[in-house]
Amino acid sequence: MKASQETIQVRKGEELNKDRLAAFITGHLPEVPEGVLQIKQFGAGHSNLTYLLRIGNWEAVLRRPPLGPVAPKAHDMQRECKILASLHPFYPAAPKPYIFSDDISIVGSNFFIMERRKGIVVDTEFPDNITYTPAIGKRISKLMVEKLAELHQIDYTKTDLVTMSKPDGFMERQVGGWTKRYERAKTEEIPGVDELTNWLKLNIPTSENPAIIHYDYKMNNAMYSEDFTTLEGLFDWEMTTVGDPLADVGVALVYWMESTDPEMIKNGFGKPPVTIKEGFFTREEFMNEYAKKSGKDLSNMHFYLTFAYFKLAVICQQIYYRYHQGQTNDERFRHLNHYVASLIEYARSYSKGVVK
Template sequence: MEKMGDTIPVRSGEELNVNRLEAFLQENIVEVPNERLEVQQFSIGYSNLTYQLKIGEWEAVLRRPPLGPVAPKAHDMNREHHILSSIHPYYQAAPEPILFSDDDSIVGAPFFLMERKHGIVIDSEFPKGIVPTVEKCRQLSNIMVNQLADLHSIPYEKTGLAEISKPEGFMERQVRGWISRYERAKTEEIKEVGPLIAYLQTNIPHYSQTSIIHYDYKINNAMFNHNVSEMVGLFDWEMATVGDPLADLGVAMSYWTEESDPEMVKVGLGQASITTLDGFMSRDEFIQAYATKSGLDVSNMDFYRTFGYFKLAVILQQIYYRYELAQTKDGRFAKLGQMVNSLITHAAQVAAKEA
């Protein structure tokens, strides 16, 4: 699952017990007695820890929860493994899972292994050798739209996800659940939160469609072939479920930044996304292209966009809460509080325009 810059040496404090893991792999998966296990870490990401494993020609990706206490029901490795097992036969961009283990003695937490895909993952800039032309940016936009619509078109009833689906009342549960998560992880008072929560509670759509949703769909969770003409991988299925496809689209739009967005919304997590470059669809263009591809009514997207910004703010607030309590020492998290504030303010502004 190579990303920009591919892998890095494992960060201090996030090391795995290589000898124990190697013994587990040799016993359960691969037998290469004359080769040793090599471990590298994928650098992008704020949530689960993801590693590249290699023994000789064999390779895989290992995912485990972050260090320290985590939010209830979050970072469920068995659930993510089950989701990939259900989706991969219908959606080839989803990595093929290899195994799940709940033996904490191997890497310190439950974990799962999945196939190691190869290609490029683009975040804030194109890799060397690819010129970011207007045409290339438009092509990437279309790929992202089409792949999301294709995911939503999979008949979830035929997959293993039917057993964990509760279509009735999905958005009510989501709004209630993410408000509750925010309240548990709150570290300061933000004046826009009250009106924003009131808007979300009083404007929940009475009807929603049902499909498989990724729920963390963004360009740096995707992998493309080397001429950026095809998506060959889609990662981070931790939040995937069966629910309202427009909620998935709204979350995707919370990541799809534009040049005119507030500065902190664009760069709060680092450099601005490539979606701010000329040629990329605007959010409105993306939404309309999705409507054309999927046939769904997108007239209520302001609500879903507002919810998407709030959901992202809560995710970052949960991480920042752990940082404030010194449950994680990753310096990248120090400014997440500012990003949360900016996202909530921006969400409240979107809601105010709709109200």
């Protein structure tokens, strides 16, 4: 099956200590049967490292931070584990976590283990056994909007996120924080960055009522049932917080590419996502459907889209910085700096109202 849930042999340099991990699992998860631990890696991620663990008929997923130094407060496995434990009862698509460990002697960093979900993950293409039709694209589009709006409707005060987040001044902190992250990870001068960050600081709108936001909501973080009518799983909750829900919509739309987008924007990570296919919502249709489902005013979405493209540029720059510094040998990242420059320019186009 050609989809991003596909596992690969563990990449060189990203191996786990099998004996220590097996002993940890045996000592802390009594429901696991006796047997030999088998480890595969989920190969699609660009940031945290994710592994499939199997002992007999038991399966689970392990997540740990990327190799090398990481940005302050980034890749916080304990926080993500706590978020999942808190959200799982309210939002079933969030996988149930089993255990967190800060003992770095086991796999070389802190980590957590969570349940494995099974279903279809779609990224740049559909699995070979599925004949794509525009009706499938429309069905997925509606489901993604519906589940995003549903997440935003959860009462965050009933979850642990109430003590883990500071909704007041959210967008001000976001603009300032991601600007600083960019400066720390900068490897070369890109024209227009200062102009862009100044525009963002001067144009922050009054935020919507705060809500739980996933903040990395995209196709390859979602898992569907075989008929694409239910969301079987939603992954990568490390950026989740309580903040402006329209910032979450902006991030989702940045990953929701269209066939008419510039080639460098579509192909920055390789192949474009399946959202470019006929049948999938356009970004405008996504926004209209979300406004209908949520009742929110989206008149300031140009700001949130500008910020979201900048935020993605910073994330890519942080990944490229690790490659540039020799902290990862993953060749997928060799030319990521060119994608960063394209994202910066595209963000500037949104800020000037050039892109609709």
